[in-house]
Amino acid sequence: MFQLDDYDKALLRLLQQNNRLTTEQLAEEVNLSQSAVQRRLTKLRNEKVIEADVAIVSPLAAGVGITCVVDVVLHEGSSKSIDKFKAAMKNCAEVAQCYYVTGTYDFVLIVHTRDMAHFEAFSKKHLMDNQNLKHFYTHVVMDKVKVSYNVPL
Amino acid sequence: MFQLDDYDKALLRLLQQNNRLTTEQLAEEVNLSQSAVQRRLTKLRNEKVIEADVAIVSPLAAGVGITCVVDVVLHEGSSKSIDKFKAAMKNCAEVAQCYYVTGTYDFVLIVHTRDMAHFEAFSKKHLMDNQNLKHFYTHVVMDKVKVSYNVPL
DNA sequence: TTTGAAATAAGCATTCG
């Protein structure tokens, strides 16, 4: 596994806030030369320490008015039905995140929809009419207190 | 509010996968000139349709071995205690996401820690020893089925 | 006013010491 030194960590901390900083700006911040920073970035991307570089689009601007957290319980059953549910969630645009978890329910979903009618349609299609599914609890998000994709370094 | 046309949506769809595509590559994909793409990107960033541009760092590479979903119930009480809890979560590096929600509990957290000992320490500090807090349920993530920060367009 | 093409500036990536 790739070993990160303090320079790498400092760079990653900056880049997960803003990956459009120039290598020169980064160099300034972490006290390295531009070329040293350049070399490290290439390496971090090649080694997949940086998994991706993405634009974060405003949900509101994209027409997302409602975000819900949905807890899902499946019927006891084969690992096949679990895999099927996973595949369905992966292919669903409204589902931003899906976690398979231990505890009192099986999956947690973060779901983006335009409005409640859209959520209703989503849940009817993917949750209510799903035979594998025992029940689900919907929690409407009132405040996105913190939504970062950052990892502690 | 900013109105997105089909070109904007196409660009955003590409950029939320990869924001390091050159304006030329984007132009090719969406059938616009390089300068037209350039102008649109500037506008989308100025208008905060693109909220941020970030590097996604591999949790594993950063030493995150455990991700948990934590459901939190606070004691009945003032909006003051809610605000206090929100502020605490915002300032906590282990907490990647925090949602204030309707339903059977008040908050949902996505928490990144190195290992279970680290999670234990986190929960002791921020959850167990918190007087506002009635109880919490921890769900350990077994499979990150889908973790995208993309919004449907 | 908006568009694309060309010129200019800026930033990236490589080579070398």
Added chain:
DNA sequence: CGAATGCTTATTTCAAA
């Protein structure tokens, strides 16, 4: 590793629609 440099890409300008 840092300094210097050629090469790529972004940004601005400008002429035309």
